[in-house]
Amino acid sequence: MKRENLQLYFIMGSDNAKQREPLAILEEALQAGITMFQFREKGLNAFTGYTYEKFARDCQKLCQQYHVPFIINDDVDLAIKLNANGIHIGQDDLHISIVREKIGNMLLGISVHSDAELQVALQYGADYVGIGPIFATRSKHDANAPSGTAFLQKVRSQHPELPIVAIGGIDNSNAHTVIEAGSDGVAVISAISESNDIQHTVVNFKKTFHS
Numbered sequence: 195m196k197r198e199n200l201q202l203y204f205i206m207g208s209d210n211a212k213q214r215e216p217l218a219i220l221e222e223a224l225q226a227g228i229t230m231f232q233f234r235e236k237g238l239n240a241f242t243g244y245t246y247e248k249f250a251r252d253c254q255k256l257c258q259q260y261h262v263p264f265i266i267n268d269d270v271d272l273a274i275k276l277n278a279n280g281i282h283i284g285q286d287d288l289h290i291s292i293v294r295e296k297i298g299n300m301l302l303g304i305s306v307h308s309d310a311e312l313q314v315a316l317q318y319g320a321d322y323v324g325i326g327p328i329f330a331t332r333s334k335h336d337a338n339a340p341s342g343t344a345f346l347q348k349v350r351s352q353h354p355e356l357p358i359v360a361i362g363g364i365d366n367s368n369a370h371t372v373i374e375a376g377s378d379g380v381a382v383i384s385a386i387s388e389s390n391d392i393q394h395t396v397v398n399f400k401k402t403f404h405s
Contacts, residue, residue: 195280195301195321199263200359200379202399203230208249209237210387217252223386224260226396229379231257232282234267250276265303270296282324285311290318305361307341312349316356324381325349327362328372331383343375350376366398373402 204223208216220231233253235241241249250266254276257264263279266272270293273281280301283293290304305324306312315323325346327339346360360372361381369380380399389395 195357197322197357197378199230200322200357200377200381201229201403202227202396203232203359203379203381204228204386205232205234205267205361205381205383206387207233207235207237208241209235209239210383212388216249216387217256219387219392220253221256222392223396224256224262226393227400228262228386228396230263230265232265232267232381233278234383236267247272247275254278263301265301273297273300280321290314290320294318303359306349307345312353316353322357322359322378323349324359324361325377326360326381328360329363329368331361331363343371346372346377347375366395366402369399369402370405379403 206216206220211219233250235246235249250272254264265280265282266278267282268287270281270288274297280303281293281297282303283290284305294302301321303322303324304315304320306315312323326341328341328343330340340362346358350358358377359379359381360377364372364380364382365385372380386392386395
């Protein structure tokens with residue numbers, strides 16, 4: 195995979211849209227210059243059934259229009275059905291060995307929090323790893339405690355070529371710390387989905403990557 199695709203990795207489901215239409219948020223983010231999108235439809239009010247799949251297809255169509263990789267969170271069957279660009283899994287999802295067997299050469303990202311989890315990710319050919327939560331986050335109710343950048347720095351020093359994206363409480367004010375620690379990019383939810391000016395938010399993130 196291209197490591198630059200991880201620069202500004204936007205994650206969203208309908209529950210993150212708050213008072214706005216989620217597809218409008220996604221298109222605005224795509225126009226502004228996000229580099230990857232992850233469809234993560236979870237939460238109490240998450241779409242199900244036909245509506246869930248239609249929402250995923252609508253998000254995918256927008257991503258295709260802007261030539262941005264479309265990643266599905268957790269749902270292997272949906273990723274295969276839609277021929278998504280990839281899938282992202284956590285440690286509580288289907289085991290990475292099974293996911294890799296099912297999806298073939300599709301992009302595979304996995305969240306890791308320890309050396310042991312990292313080794314398993316590398317063993318089964320993860321294309322990139324997500325490390326976090328770096329800071330406290332409001333977007334994931336089941337998130338681990340904030341870890342800071344120590345593990346991220348360690349992984350980067352041991353695996354210079356591994357594509358890494360940092361996640362968890364990252365916004366325009368602190369993104370520079372994870373880039374300096376060695377991350378290829380930032381994965382954000384509320385920083386974009388709740389922004390009053392997505393264009394401005396994205397431009398400020400991009401300044402961080404090029405400073």
